Amino acid sequence: MDLIRDLFNPTDVQNILSVPTSMSGGFDTPYWMGESHGFYTVKSGYRIAAGCRDRGGVRVWAGVWDFDILPKVPCNPLCVFCGVEPETMVHLFANCPFAKACWREVDLGWRLGDVASIEEWVEEMWDELPRTMIEMVVVVCWALWEARNNRVWNMHAVDSKSLVMHANIYVNNWRVARQQNIVSR
Template sequence: MVQLHQKHIPVHIRCQVCAIADESIYHALVGCYFAVQCWKTWDPGIQINEEMEFNVWLEGSLNVKTKKQRAEIVTLCWAIWLARNEVVWNKKAMMVNRVDAGAKEYLTQWNEAQVKSFKVSLQPWADGDGVVSWVKPQQNS
């Protein structure tokens, strides 16, 4: 909301989840009491400092973590954003345990999809099978 306001879009910049602070990206994904509760469930040692810019926090968080932990951080940011959107657009409050469980389930499914191999069910095209190919247009046409 802060970024929209800076672009002269008439919005209320107060966080609609907590109604305590202005909604910057950092606040929405990390610093809001709801986000803090989500982060503390996943990583009790996570560093949270309301004065920080989100990109600085994210870079610092990703630099000291394993590949698995980096995926968890990004996935939880996404899940918190979805929960925030449910509050803003649909007036639906989300529970911390549901956001965390949803993020973990999504990450599990994503990881499983990365290791599965899929066989192509279609045979390669042959000349004359009706496949249309792109042809470069002639100049001055």
């Protein structure tokens, strides 16, 4: 009881203490209030989030965002890999020297010059590469994004060789799973 009073405000303490407890005992289990079956669904989550927004939830979250204790995305507009160019999509995935080093590891047979836009880059790959290679491109892009986030959030750096090696393992495992019909096509 003291613990509850210590942790929550008076209104919440009253609400918590008014919850009837089971007379027969039993284990506690998590229950999602948004669905009658008690399991979380994206639909109900969205519905509740939209309801919060209508009741001024945005203001509350804007306030939370202002707290100094929460980690935030650093407002560094430069690419975390090279630290030279602005972090745009086309730079991060195609033009950055780190991205190029990764593509060289993949050994794709197309030119590694600078591309003007991400659309042009994707279109060119789509036209020229076989489907198996496009699968690899998608996974390497995803790995680049993950590597970027790991640098930003965990100060963890990965080299191009390991990034592509992990992407290769992922693609191979996925292909095996697909062949075994675990993953539907």
